[in-house]
Amino acid sequence: MSRSRARQIRPLFTLYLPVMPFVLFALFPLYFMLITSFKKNAELYDPSSIPFLIQRGVTFGHYQLLSNETLFWSWFVNSLIVSVAATVISVVIGILAAYPLARMRFLGGDSFGMAIFITYLVPPSLLFLPLSTVVNRLGLSDSLWSLVVTYPTFLVPFCTWLLMGYFRTVPKEIEECAMLDGCGRLQTLLRILLPVAVPGVICAALFAFTLSWNEFLYALVFVSPAELKTMTVGVFSELIRGDIYYWGGLMAGACIGSLPIVVAYVFFLDYYVSGLTAGAVK
Amino acid sequence: MRLETLNEGAAKTAVRGETPTRWLSRALASDTSAAYAFVAPAFFLLLFLVAYPFVLSLWFSLSDARVGETGSFVGLDNFRRLLGSSIFIQTLQNSMVFTAAALGLKTVLGMALALLLFRVARFKRLIRGAVLLPFIVPTALSTLVWWWMFEPMYSVVNWTLKGLHIVNHDIPWLPDPYLAMCTVVLVNTWRGLPFFAITLLAGLVSIPRELYEAAESDGAGPVGRFWHVTLPLLQPVLAVVILFSAIFTLADFNIVYVLTKGGPMNMTHLFATYSFALGLQSGQVGQGAAVSLFLFPILLAVVFVQLRLVRQSTTL
Numbered sequence: 001m002s003r004s005r006a007r008q009i010r011p012l013f014t015l016y017l018p019v020m021p022f023v024l025f026a027l028f029p030l031y032f033m034l035i036t037s038f039k040k041n042a043e044l045y046d047p048s049s050i051p052f053l054i055q056r057g058v059t060f061g062h063y064q065l066l067s068n069e070t071l072f073w074s075w076f077v078n079s080l081i082v083s084v085a086a087t088v089i090s091v092v093i094g095i096l097a098a099y100p101l102a103r104m105r106f107l108g109g110d111s112f113g114m115a116i117f118i119t120y121l122v123p124p125s126l127l128f129l130p131l132s133t134v135v136n137r138l139g140l141s142d143s144l145w146s147l148v149v150t151y152p153t154f155l156v157p158f159c160t161w162l163l164m165g166y167f168r169t170v171p172k173e174i175e176e177c178a179m180l181d182g183c184g185r186l187q188t189l190l191r192i193l194l195p196v197a198v199p200g201v202i203c204a205a206l207f208a209f210t211l212s213w214n215e216f217l218y219a220l221v222f223v224s225p226a227e228l229k230t231m232t233v234g235v236f237s238e239l240i241r242g243d244i245y246y247w248g249g250l251m252a253g254a255c256i257g258s259l260p261i262v263v264a265y266v267f268f269l270d271y272y273v274s275g276l277t278a279g280a281v282k
Numbered sequence: 283m284r285l286e287t288l289n290e291g292a293a294k295t296a297v298r299g300e301t302p303t304r305w306l307s308r309a310l311a312s313d314t315s316a317a318y319a320f321v322a323p324a325f326f327l328l329l330f331l332v333a334y335p336f337v338l339s340l341w342f343s344l345s346d347a348r349v350g351e352t353g354s355f356v357g358l359d360n361f362r363r364l365l366g367s368s369i370f371i372q373t374l375q376n377s378m379v380f381t382a383a384a385l386g387l388k389t390v391l392g393m394a395l396a397l398l399l400f401r402v403a404r405f406k407r408l409i410r411g412a413v414l415l416p417f418i419v420p421t422a423l424s425t426l427v428w429w430w431m432f433e434p435m436y437s438v439v440n441w442t443l444k445g446l447h448i449v450n451h452d453i454p455w456l457p458d459p460y461l462a463m464c465t466v467v468l469v470n471t472w473r474g475l476p477f478f479a480i481t482l483l484a485g486l487v488s489i490p491r492e493l494y495e496a497a498e499s500d501g502a503g504p505v506g507r508f509w510h511v512t513l514p515l516l517q518p519v520l521a522v523v524i525l526f527s528a529i530f531t532l533a534d535f536n537i538v539y540v541l542t543k544g545g546p547m548n549m550t551h552l553f554a555t556y557s558f559a560l561g562l563q564s565g566q567v568g569q570g571a572a573v574s575l576f577l578f579p580i581l582l583a584v585v586f587v588q589l590r591l592v593r594q595s596t597t598l
Contacts, residue, residue, distance in 0.1 A: 018394075022395050022475075026412055029416075029424060029428060047441075051441055052438070093324050107314070116324070121584060125574060126339075126533065126581070129557065129562070130342060131335045156327055160324060184316075210418060236423075245433075247430050251427060254424065258424070269411050277480060
């Protein structure tokens with residue numbers, strides 16, 4: 001009896017107690033973001049009040065300020081437009097490229113696979129200077145198109161790489177049967193491979209959307225008019241004026257800016273986990 | 283040979299015309315041309331928006347280009363000037379300290395967290411979900427809350443430390459050069475830890491249980507099993523994760539730009555932020571491009587090692 005109880009209690013100390021600091025470390029900043037955005041200024045800037053709690057009532061003032069006196073909702077819509085467009089483009093291009101790379105042998109195929117892999121590892125901060133020149137020459141600077149066009153440079157390699165893995169898991173026989181029945185390559189892709197690879201496509205789309213929504217450097221460099229900024233850049237650069245920080249407003253902006261991603265994340269946790277590990281383990 | 287006959291069959295049915303994609307099917311009838319047609323959009327994207335900018339970047343770094351001007355060839359002048367500049371040497375040093383510290387922390391803590399998560403049975407989804415969250419939230423926005431947490435006057439960190447009587451005055455986290463570096467490393471660790479933990483966890487799951495049972499029957503304790511079973515079998519995953527993260531830690535822009543903009547006194551500048559400051563803020567595109575190109579050799583080294591690892595694992 002006492003032994004079985006010891007067996008029940010032991011994980012509490014050796015497992016759940018050590019996990020707690022990690023969970024707190026991960027969640028505390030996000031919790032702090034949330035409560036700061038609901039706190040009245042009087043409490044926010046009072047060194048004697050306890051910063052972890054809201055004691056003097058909840059306020060929506062920071063959100064109202066954001067809504068009424070900044071271009072916040074324009075930034076939100078801009079982010080949405082850019083992320084959806086870049087995601088659709090990248091997933092389509094990724095599907096098309098992943099199929100031959102996973103399944104066909106053609107001259108230059110291996111080299112192209114290698115090029116995709118290297119591009120997958122190129123950080124945006126390596127190419128932002130020349131890309132801004134390219135965007136300029138294309139006449140796209142200071143428009144959302146500049147982002148729709150450049151985001152696929154890091155999204156397509158990711159989608160292609162991920163989908164190649166999924167396509168490889170489909171048995172070749174199914175595909176050959178389809179082709180015997182008279183399907184062309186495109187039909188085989190659309191009717192046979194794609195339905196099987198739906199989880200992969202969802203995963204690619206989720207990650208592409210998340211990466212686009214979170215992107216900061218290109219959005220900061222390529223687009224300067226305030227009304228065309230995306231969420232991440234708008235909150236950062238338009239809400240900070242000189243030395244005056246509206247911390248409540250900033251945190252409110254950060255909360256709403258993170259919300260779409262967090263919602264998607266709660267619904268599709270497993271896809272996020274598999275997408276995250278795909279690059280390293282597969 | 284067999285494929286060709288297959289495709290002839292495909293072409294014939296396509297000609298009979300059952301679908302609106304008839305012309306495409308015919309065009310794609312031959313295997314190779316189909317492959318090229320499918321790959322073409324990705325190929326041109328990479329050609330015009332990755333390869334061409336890269337060549338442009340090389341040209342910039344060898345020229346005195348400024349914003350809006352193509353500039354003229356100056357040879358290795360930019361690199362020579364950079365290596366003679368104390369700010370660049372500082373940036374180089376910062377990059378090494380930042381990357382080494384953040385990678386070390388993420389590897390050790392990530393490993394510990396992965397080992398713990400592996401054994402978690404109750405609230406498994408909840409705990410994993412919570413731990414992964416910092417990686418998903420927009421970095422530029424989550425860094426803002428870290429800034430607020432280390433704000434000089436109202437820092438919650440200082441409030442807690444004073445409340446616990448660990449210190450009796452406000453610690454100047456961001457104005458102090460060394461503490462600013464610590465803060466930047468901390469935030470990078472916070473953001474990158476989930477990637478390490480979740481990926482290493484996936485590696486742990488794939489280790490066959492029998493090996494542990496065998497080790498246990500040979501008398502190996504928990505520590506022995508970790509050193510002789512877990513670590514050797516996890517090595518390929520560990521290597522890939524560290525290398526992958528090395529590139530993106532070294533190339534970090536968001537965290538440093540939001541928290542310190544490279545200051546105080548350039549003590550937290552990394553290649554990306556310094557290249558941004560030079561190339562865009564003071565308009566010296568040539569110098570800026572030269573700075574960002576310092577990321578490239580490290581990128582190549584990582585690609586090289588990673589490919590060798592992939593080959594090793596496929597030949598085994």
